[in-house]
Amino acid sequence: MSRETMLSVIRNAIGAPRETMPIPRAYRLETGEPNLLHLLEERVSDYRARVQVTEDVQSAIQEILERLQISKIAVPQDLPETWLPNKVEKIIDHPNLAPSQLEQVQAVVTGSALAIAETGTIVLDHGAHQGRRVLTLIPDIHICIVDEKNIVDNLPSAISRLGSSVRSGKPLTFISGPSATSDIELNRVEGVHGPRTLEVVLVKSV
Secondary structure, X not given: OOHHHHHHHHHHHHOOOHHHXXXXXXXXXXXXXXXXXXXXXXXXXXXXXXXEEEOOHHHHHHHHHHHOXXXXXXXXXXXXXXXXXXXXXXXXXXXXXXXHHHOXXXXXXXXXXXXXXXXXXXXXXXXXXXXXXXXXXXXXXXXEEEEHHHEEOOXXXXXXXXXXXXXXXXXXXXXXXXXXXXXXXXXXXEOOOOOOEEEEEEEOOO
C-alpha cells in the first residue's frame, strides 16, 4: 500500500474533507493473462515447487511416487480412488489420524479449493478432497491436485470465491510453495511450519 493510499484511509477514518483525499486505487479483478494455467504453472515453479500439467491425474501421481520413492501416503477419506495408483499403501484419515501417525507417512495427497494465478498460491478450505488442516501440515511431502477450472486471476477474485467457506467457518490455508522461513541471519530453512516438498498436479480441463 502506497503512503498516499494509507493517508487517505486515515483521513477518511477521522473525517477529513473529501476534497483533500486522493482516490485509492481499485483492485483489478482480472490479470489480463489469457492462459491462467500457464501463468499459475510459472508462478508456482518460482516458489521451488515442482509442477506437472496433465489430463491423467493417476499417471502424474504415479510418476511423483516413483521419483521420490514414496510407498506410503496419507489421504482424506473422500479422495477419489481414480486419482491413486493401485500399488501404493494408503492410510485413510478416518478416524482422524494422530499427529504421531502422520509423522510415519512419507507424503499426503489432497485436492484443493482453488489457486491464484497471479501469485502462484494454492488455497485449501478443507472441503471436498482436501481433508483436515493438520493432514497437510505434518507429512514432509504434499502432493496437491489443482483443477484448471478452479484457477482464478488474483487475490480479490479468490476472496470473492471463498466467501461461502469463510461464512461457514472453514479454515483457509494459503500455500505459496514449500513451507519456508529465514533465521536471524537470513538463512532459508524449509519444512519448519509444513511440508518441505510441494508437488503440484495441474489438471487440464477437457
